[in-house]
């Protein structure tokens with residue numbers, strides 16, 4: 001009995017220790033914009049809001065809708081409000097919304113906004129509605145993310161899906177060490193209501 005109790009205490013201690021270990025304060029590995037970052041001059045003054053699943057047409061975007069909650073914090077764990085956060089990704093038909101991509105009927109989803117921007121609130125958090133990223137030819141599912149704030153300047157990276165079978169074949173994922181992979185791997189949980197299929201909360205760590 002004593003042994004069993006000791007074991008139980010030991011496992012309880014391990015559980016308590018886990019969150020601290022999981023808090024890797026690894027700064028996001030910088031990546032390039034890639035070929036599909038929509039240029040500002042093309043975006044103009046249109047409202048590229050935080051809901052990528054609506055473009056003004058009545059239809060909702062194809063794909064599995066995802067509530068994407070991002071929190072920006074520095075390597076010391078201090079949240080950073082007022083960070084400009086941009087995300088972009090391909091639609092459910094693997095088409096990017098970009099001036100260099102010819103959009104024709106049937107080759108893309110006109111209801112998917114493709115790019116969105118928002119600013120973090122006082123808790124360092126920002127909420128997007130988008131779709132669960134899908135594979136793009138030659139790439140594992142990913143969401144591009146760009147952060148801007150006076151304290152650290154500009155930082156661009158990509159978010160991946162934890163456990164996706166395509167990751168091991170992805171040239172960018174393979175260049176990351178285990179800690180960097182953890183810092184970029186979103187863990188999706190099922191969501192219900194409001195047409196959502198998935199939700200995730202992910203911390204983006206920037207230089208202190």
Ligand SMILES: [Fe+2]
Nearest residue numbers: 034136142144
């Ligand atoms: Fe991409």
